[in-house]
Structures are given as C-alpha cells and as structure tokens.
Amino acid sequence: MSDSAPAREAWGSRIGLILAMAGNAVGLGNFLRFPRQAVENGGGTFMIPYFIAFLLVGIPLMWIEWGVGRHGGLRGHGSMPGMMESLWRHPVAKYLGVLGLFMPVVVLIYYCYIESWTLAWTWASLRGATQGLDQAQMQGFFRSYVDLDNGTVHGFWTPFAFFFITIAVNFYVVSKGLSAGIERLAKIGMPILFVFAAILVVRVLTLGSHEVMVDGVLTQVGPIDGLNFMYTPDWSALASPKVWLAATGQIFFTLSVGMGSLQAYASYLTKKDDLALSGIATAATNETAEVVLGGSLAIPAIVTFFGVAGATAIAKGGSFDLGFIAMPLVFNQLPGGAAMATVAGVMWFGLLFFAGITSSVAMATPALSFVEENFGWTRKKTAMVLGTFAVLIGILHLVYYTQGFLDEWDYWAGTFGLVILAMVETIIFVWVFGPDNMWREIHEGASIRIPRLFKFVMTYITPVFLLVMMIWWTKEEALPTLRMQGIPEADHAVRWASRGIMLAILLFQLWLIKAAWRRRALDGKEVA
C-alpha cells in the first residue's frame, strides 16, 4: 500500500456494507427478469445451468471484483482506471479501465428512467389510477407513458417530472457521501424491500383457485399452478446452448458483476476487512431475493388470474409487460377491493423502486470517485454536474424510447459490455497480477478460508467460461444486433444516433483519463 494514498471514506458497519452491496445487486431484474427467463428457458431445468453459472462465474467474479476494488482503494483509487493500473503497470491498463466508468454511467442514465416508472406507478397506485382498467386499457396506460406522441392518459410532462425526481433523489443520496448517503439508504431501503416482497409472496401464495378459461373450458387455476408452470423441467433445454447462455447472462445481471460498481464500493474496504465471506453473504442475499421472492411473485400471481397460456403470452411481451401491465391487473382482482389493490400496488412498485435506487446509486459511485479523486472536485459539485448530465442525456431516452434508443444502450453497455469488462478484469487480476497474488489479496483479512478448488476455478474455468460466452454472444446476438436485423428501417437513424452518443461518452471518458494522468504527472503523483 502506498503511504501517500489519501485518506478515503469508510463503511460505517459491516452490515451496512453488505446491505449496500446486496442493494447494488438486488435490482429490477430480480423481480421482473428472472421469472421470465426461467419460464422461457426450460422451467425447473433452468435452475441447473443457473446454479452452475452462479458457482463457476458469479461467486468467483464477486471475489475478483471485491479484490480488485479493495486493492485499488488501498492505493487511493475508487474507479477502474486507477485500479487497473495498480494491478498492471502498463500504459494501456488505465485506458482499459474506461469500461468501468463507461458502463455504470451509461446504464445509470437509462436505468434511472426505468426506475422513474416505478415511482410513477407507485403514485398511480396510491391515487387509484390503475383501478378498474381492463387489459387493453392497462396496456394503453403503459404505452401512453412511454410514447410521448401518444401521451393522452398521463399528459406530456408527467414522465419528465418523475424522471427528474428520480435523478434528483439518486444524486442527493450520493452527494451525502458513503456512510450518510449510500449506507443509510441501504439500511432503510433493503429491509423495506424484503418486507414488502415477503408480504406480497404470502398474499400471492394464499390466493386460492380462480376460474380461468383454458381451451374453451372454465378451469380452476391457483398460485401452485404458477409454481408448477415455473419449475416443471424441460429436459431438452439442457442441451441448448441458448439456455446456458441465458442462465449465465441472468447471473451476470443479477449480481451486478462486470459493471464497475462493486469495485467502487469495495474500494472503501480496509486491509483488515473480510471480503471472502462478505462476498458470499452478498451473493446469497441477492439469490434469496431473486429465487425465493422474485420467483414466487409475478408468475404465480399472473397464472392464477390469466392461466398458463395467458401468463406465457404476457411473459413473451417482455419483463415490463409483466411488471407494469399484468401485475396491476392482478392487484385489481385481489379480494379486498380498491383498498387491497392500492396497498398491493404501492408495495409492488415501492419494492421495485427500492430495488432500483439501491442499484442506481451504486452505478453513480465510480464516476463520482473518479472525478473527485483526479480533479479535486467536491462530492456535491461532482454529483450536481453528473446529475445534470444524466438529465440532459436521459431526456433522449424519454423522447426516443419507442424507437429503440434505450434498447441500444441496454444491449451494448448493459449486456454485452458487462461480459467484456468481466473478461478484461479477470485476465488482469488473475493472470497478469498472478494467481498467487490474487489468492492472497482475497484472503487478506478473510473470515473464512475459500476452498482451494476455487483458485483453479478462478484461474482457468471462469476466464474460459467468459471467453466462450463472449464468442457465442458475438456470433449469435452482437453481430445481428449491430446489423440491426429485424429492426424497422424507420428506427435505424435513431438507433445509430444512440450508438453515436454512447461512443461520444466513451471517447470523452478516455480523454478524461488522459487528462487525469497528465494532471497526476504535473503534480508529481505516481500511481501506487
């Protein structure tokens, strides 16, 4: 550790750290993406590749990212450019670290927009705006919100107002600092999230049977049929590479690895802090939220009122249809009338909001740390400038959402980019820094001894798994996406503009890294 490393903030408590890390991981995907992925990829059999990916990629990447973060943090770096250079003394290393700035900033902007929907729907539930709507009207309610040209139900400015509020709340929290802002939010938000989710799960699983039309015959369907639908295995799925890829992808998204935010949080750990056990506890908390709570909510509830065929059709419409159209319809049919619909709606969208905000504040952290540490700005000033930037760029998502502006960012930064960063950091931390150094770093201050088998897994299996995944994704998804296959010609211009803006952000960040290192050289500071 460099003696010249400046004093940095620290986590107030171990439980605060784990809740903040788990808050980062538990996001909208736990409750919306996971059930849909399971249903579409073999039901019960999906859990086999899912848990194999968890053990071979998820947990190892958790340790790798905590290790990279703390190693960098001890040398005064709260973001990936400095962390990379402290692991690999090569002029290129810091520029590879741009991925750990680019991904969280890009994802943060569009994630806040989706997070703002949850706030808008919480408000709509509170004032009973979704009550009494049938399926077509509920679809209209959603479409009218995301399509500004068709904003007849909500009014043109409503989505903007909720987006600005969401950004303001996010940047207010991060401007308060690590302990008073992020850690306090996690200590309040995570228990609320778990309590709301647990109450809703109990309510859903005790719903009883309802009559649903199946093949022209009225049939009794209940939440158990939903669980049955979700967990009945399709053995042929195990032979499909697509299913293995979907499972590994879900592990990536759910644990928030490959993003740069876990590393930023871990950079505030000290040499004495445990990361081996804390990493497992964080992953386990996330998996509980996903498998036990997320898996028992949307699908069983929707199957109860729409039957298996109806739920399949809704799931095919996407995660947002599941969360923002089908769930409010379910709440409208709950015994207890309008009051119950209001309570369930507020709990559902409230839990999604807390799941979202505890993740988005983590995404803001790497860029804030980078600017603070390299340009000497205060946290408040940095939060203000980054927040303004997020609002200005985020407006484009609101205006061009229906033309796929957000989809481009979600694919290139929020999906494909995660694998690239995970791959790069794994190679540098494990192969360049060295397997023995990596193993020693992870065990520094550890409360448990990690089975030695994992050293082999992290050295060989995890990188190979990531490489295979990246090659497969490039062939199957990235190239067709790049060529805009299946995208209406009319949307091409907007999508290209969307890519252009992402590229501009990437180039600007590369320039910032160059400027920061030039500043360091002028100040006579060397990377520790």
Add this chain to the structure above:
Amino acid sequence: MNTVAIIFMGGAWLFVLGLALWSFRKLLATPPDETLPPPGSIP
C-alpha cells in the same frame, strides 16, 4: 404441483436459503476485527 417441480423448487430454495443462513451465521459469529492468518502460514 408435480413431484419433479417440487424437487426443483425445493432444491433451489434450499440452496439459496442455506447459503444465506450459513454466511450470515458465520458473519455474526465472527467479530469484524478478527481475521485469519495469511494463507500458507499454518502448516
């Protein structure tokens, strides 16, 4: 609910809840400042 679905759901729940309980019990049992000696120092 069919038996195989119950096995898959039960297995998945058992795995994640077991891991969560084990890790949090261990965390609560270990004072934050108590650390293991570095790897390789115990013969």
